[in-house]
Amino acid sequence: QISEAEVALFSVSSYACQRRTTLDNHNSNLTDALSLLAENAELNNEDGRGVAFRRAAALMKALPTQVISMSQLRGLPCLGEHSLRVIKDVLENGVSSEVESTKQSKRYKALKILTGIFGVGAKTADRWIREGIYNLEQLRDSGQTLNRAQKSGLEHYDDLNEPxxxxxxxxxxxxxxxxxxxxxxxxxxxxxxxxxxxxxxxxxxxxxxxxxxxxxxxxxxxxxxxxxxxxxxxxxxxxxxxxxxxxxxxxxxxxxxxxxxxxxxxxxxxxxxxxxxxxxPEEQNDLKTKDVLRPHMQADTDQQLCELSKNYQMEAASHKIWRxxxxxxxxxxISQFAFAVLGWTGSKLFERELRRWAGHEKNMSLSSHALFDNTQNKYLRATSEEEIFAYLGLEYIPPSERNA
Ligand code: GTP
Ligand code: MN
Ligand code: MN
Incomplete structure (x- = not known):
């Protein structure tokens, strides 16, 4: 039992671009749960809900220690009713029931598999699911017309899903x-x-x-x-x-x-x-059967043949010399380079928060091309990321601390 006095209260800025978020996360049990719900919302084209969960997850990532009690969260920004409910569930039960049932749902599994194909977004996946397609086999059998990107994505599915x-x-x-x-x-x-x-x-x-x-x-x-x-x-x-x-x-x-x-x-x-x-790389590309099928591999029965074929495939995969x-x-x-570097470094939420900060707090418009001051009605030139943060009235946050 922990008394309230023993529980440190956190003080955290409300925009992710005001915070330093490194890769070491003291609350991954909570951020994993919130991120999964964010992802599920995005996969269902519920962008508002997605952003709300992303903001809540980002806030938890920025906390300096592990949260052990709900009372530590009092007064923190970015935590809506729904996110708080999920956090409470994880703190009390180790898991969130909503997260667990989402993970197990047929629709979530199918959305993950189908959007795992390069070139397939949430809308396409949804259409396929409505046509009864839940996995790659069903997709291949369905005779759906795929565009060039999707064909490539399907062909290299395993490689592209490997980090x-x-x-x-x-x-x-x-x-x-x-x-x-x-x-x-x-x-x-x-x-x-x-x-x-x-x-x-x-x-x-x-x-x-x-x-x-x-x-x-x-x-x-x-x-x-x-x-x-x-x-x-x-x-x-x-x-x-x-x-x-x-x-x-x-x-x-x-x-x-x-x-x-x-x-x-x-x-x-x-x-x-x-x-x-x-x-x-072309030259070494062809893998010959003789390189993989060793002489001692002789099949006498169907079962052995099946084993052999499995071994062959595994060896072939491990011998593949490209991916x-x-x-x-x-x-x-070069004139837009600083804005482009800032805009392409991410994280996605950090970028979104920078633009929200610029618009709501500074009456400026930030993009990966430029920063426009709507009050002075002019573009603000910059040759470094530091200058852009300064224009925005933000403390400079280095890339390693933009992992919101
Ligand atoms: P992983 O690739 O999963 O490791 O994460 P990541 O942070 O590198 O994500 P991603 O490659 O998707 O995007 C990198 C950065 O580019 C993020 O900040 C995105 O917001 C940004 N980005 C991606 N697509 C676009 C785009 O079309 N326009 C702009 N301006 N930025 C983009
Ligand atoms: Mn990218
Ligand atoms: Mn990337």
């Missing part, structure tokens, strides 16, 4: 740097996304490319992609053109959260181990 390591991110970084050096000398590549925040794994690898001379970056993406393609590094790519400069009178005010940089969603073919440096990795490439002009 990317920092070592793999670095290996891909070297390849991207090589590509960029080959097509335009002086170009710079910056690692963004979760890996820039110090995460050890990620669902993809994010890069931002620029050139110190304004304008030189125009047309860079197709050249980089062509080089990567010629070297056999791409299993899939879709490039979308920059639409930012196409508006009539310079940078228009951000109409939505979507940015308009030249961007490439891709799937890399990353050679494993020593071969990583090879510029010709598919999702990579996002973005090209930014």
């Amino acid at each position: 990317v390591t920092k070592a793999e991110a670095d290996a891909i970084g070297e390849i991207v740097q090589k590509a960029v050096d080959s097509v335009l000398t002086g170009s710079q590549v910056a690692l963004t996304g979760g890996f820039r925040r110090g995460k050890l794994t990620g669902h993809d690898v994010d890069f931002l490319i620029t050139h110190p001379e304004e304008g030189k970056e125009v047309g860079l993406m197709p050249k980089v992609v062509a080089w990567l393609e010629s070297q056999g590094f791409l299993l899939y790519q879709k490039t979308t053109r920059n639409s930012y400069l196409e508006s009539k009178d310079g940078p228009a005010r951000p109409a939505s959260n979507m940015d308009r940089f030249e961007r490439c969603f891709s799937i890399f073919k990353l050679t494993k181990g020593k071969e990583q440096e090879s510029t010709q 598919a990795v999702r990579v996002d490439l973005v090209v930014s002009p």
Whole structure:
């Protein structure tokens, strides 16, 4: 029994961008529960609920010690009735009944499996579920028409659902740097996304490319992609053109959260181990049956044959010398680089909170391209992230502390 006097009360700022959120989380039992409900809400297109759970989870991530009693949470922002109920359940019972029943539900399982396919969002998954498709086998059997991204996603399903390591991110970084050096000398590549925040794994690898001379970056993406393609590094790519400069009178005010940089969603073919440096991954690609089926493997019965086939598949998988990795490439002009780096470093909630802070507290509009001061009616130029935080009246938070 803990008396109230013994329980320290936390004091925490209400916007995630005012807080320092590192990767060491003292309340993962609570944040896991809240994040799962956030994810479930997002998968069901309930964005408001999703954000509410994300904010509650982010707040718990920022607490300096483990929460052991509800009384410690008194006066904290971001915790709605629903989130408090979930937290109480976990503190008292070890698990939240709502989380457990969600995890077990047929719909949640199907949404997870189907949106695990690259190119499949919540809306598509929902439509398939309404047609009775709950898993990959049923999807394959259904004869649904898949677009190019989805076909690729299905083909590389296992690889793309396996977390990317920092070592793999670095290996891909070297390849991207090589590509960029080959097509335009002086170009710079910056690692963004979760890996820039110090995460050890990620669902993809994010890069931002620029050139110190304004304008030189125009047309860079197709050249980089062509080089990567010629070297056999791409299993899939879709490039979308920059639409930012196409508006009539310079940078228009951000109409939505979507940015308009030249961007490439891709799937890399990353050679494993020593071969990583090879510029010709194609050559070592074919796995011959003789390399895998050893002479001592002789099947006498059906059961043995089945075993043998299973062994073969397992060995083949473990011998596979390349794997598919999702990579996002973005090209930014140097004049927007600081905003682009800030916007692509994340976390997603940290970004959302920065924009909310800018709008609600500063009457400014922040995007990955620019910061506009609505009071002074002008753009605020910046060449570093530090300057942008300063304009926003926020203490500078380094990437490793943006893990909200
Ligand atoms: P993992 O990849 O799962 O490790 O996490 P992550 O934080 O790297 O997430 P993700 O790769 O999805 O996104 C990286 C950052 O890019 C996040 O801050 C996103 O908000 C941002 N981002 C992703 N897509 C867009 C987009 O279309 N426009 C803009 N401006 N930002 C985006
Ligand atoms: Mn990422
Ligand atoms: Mn990404």
